[in-house]
Amino acid sequence: MTTLHIVDDDEAIRDALGWLFQSRNVPVAGWPSAEAFLEAWRPDTAGCLLLDIRMEGMSGLELFDRLLAKGCRMPVIFLTGHGDVPIAVGALKKGARDFVEKPFNDNELVDRVIDALAFDAEQREREAGQAGLAARLATLTQRERQVMELVVAGRLNKVIADELGISMRTVEVHRSHVFEKMRVKTAVELTRLLTGAS
Template sequence: MNNSSSTSEQRIYIVDDDEALRDSLAWLLDSAGYLTQSYDSAEAFLADYNDQLTGCALLDVRMPGMSGLELFDRLCDLHATLPVIFITGHGDVPMAVAALKRGAADFIEKPFNDEDMLTLIRQCLAVEKEGRDRRRQDAEVARRLDLLTQREHEVLELIIAGKLNKQIADTLGISIKTVEVHRARVMEKMGVNSLAELVQNVVGLEPQAPR
């Protein structure tokens, strides 16, 4: 295991059976201020894997035992959110391209340029953090939605549909004043200050992937 003094919670997981390449990559990434963790096999990484890991993974395509591609398939089955960069030899490019179509982030051919690798890492970490922030926001929106009463849910659905207070009152058979009360409670419980913010949060809510 190689750790840098970076304060970032993200970590780059290096999975390669080539000790020299692992050490070289760890040195490069540590020197750039990243946290790293190295594994000499796909099985070793999988044994450590959990869905709280953040950062990205560098996987060698060809390894004894479980290959990098097989590891990627297992991570897909686990609904892993870590972006994956494949390290390939020239003959492995078609397999890496196929992996891209299945959701891998990118691949880089050996021997690679250090700056190209660091650029890929920066891009992957930014994407991973953005996705994590979005999932955290979605979870908070979902938590707040659970606080709404059945009637508040009904009012919310009609608000999202663009209905005016009078139209909501007519649809639900309640007074406009009652609609205004429900509407205010919805805004308060959802923690928003404007209709636009409410719509953006609820309409933008993505389904949570099963674990």
């Protein structure tokens, strides 16, 4: 189980939430400010974020925006004491996972956090697969990439040769290099890899 990151400038609340989650075997890290978390965040930071909206300094919403801009995909659950519908709607439409008003129901919050952690874990697994794929893609030369795209588009070697203005033989060479580098044996497998099919 990965970590729940609690960002709240109220130490009492951090402690209370920390107790709640640790009692449910959810590892917790507390951050006293948005700035502190933003500073510490790295692309490989895993888990989920429990984020107070109203804080001294940078607000939870602004932290969310900054993290999004940095490419953070961690699920974010907002905590707020002020029932502001437009803010909630805006946050959810930007991709926040949840928006919870204080006072909240402990069990419900824990459930939502656990869901979010599971989601993050799955997402990271998917992305790990994609990263391996990206690494293999990066080993292709320009020409190989061009050929690969046409292969995946369903073109026959003959047509590819025409479109690129090279001989069929050359297409075959690039094609087999692509298959080798991408570790597939057929055009169909390659297509499935690139289109992210089941």
